[in-house]
Amino acid sequence: MKADDCFCATRKLDAASTEAKFLQDLGFRILNCGRTDLVKQAVSLLGPDGINSMTEQGMTLLMYACVRGDEAMVQMLLDAGADVNSEVPSSVHRHPSVYPDTRQGTPLTFAVLHGHVPVVQLLLDARANVEGALQDGAENYTETPLQLASAADEWSS
Numbered sequence: 050m051k052a053d054d055c056f057c058a059t060r061k062l063d064a065a066s067t068e069a070k071f072l073q074d075l076g077f078r079i080l081n082c083g084r085t086d087l088v089k090q091a092v093s094l095l096g097p098d099g100i101n102s103m104t105e106q107g108m109t110l111l112m113y114a115c116v117r118g119d120e121a122m123v124q125m126l127l128d129a130g131a132d133v134n135s136e137v138p139s140s141v142h143r144h145p146s147v148y149p150d151t152r153q154g155t156p157l158t159f160a161v162l163h164g165h166v167p168v169v170q171l172l173l174d175a176r177a178n179v180e181g182a183l184q185d186g187a188e189n190y191t192e193t194p195l196q197l198a199s200a201a202d203e204w205s206s
Contacts, residue, residue: 111135112156115168116160123168139153
């Protein structure tokens, strides 16, 4: 990856949008490093959606923490007000680089898919919806976290 590749997307933005994007990326990086002591500073960089900001791929910090199985980060994000039922947008126009099989995925979906049972328990304790979080009343044609868990071998023991 060349340095130019990192900045291609920002070349088309005005100065204010470029600064906001840079600050949001910095906030995501700080939190993804697991620095729980820097949560307030990182959240202040994320922009108007704060702890529930999404990357260009439509993923939230909570979703990334669930993918990694990072219990401490999941708990910290939940304590900071992260939306336990946020979902990857289904819109290809807003988030064109999202893989189709992750659309409408929730933090619980990602924890279940990766077999992170302690993280699943944290999310369930925080009232995560086992049927997924349907955007705008739309039909959910993806498998729900409950369906995924019931189909997984490691969950049946």
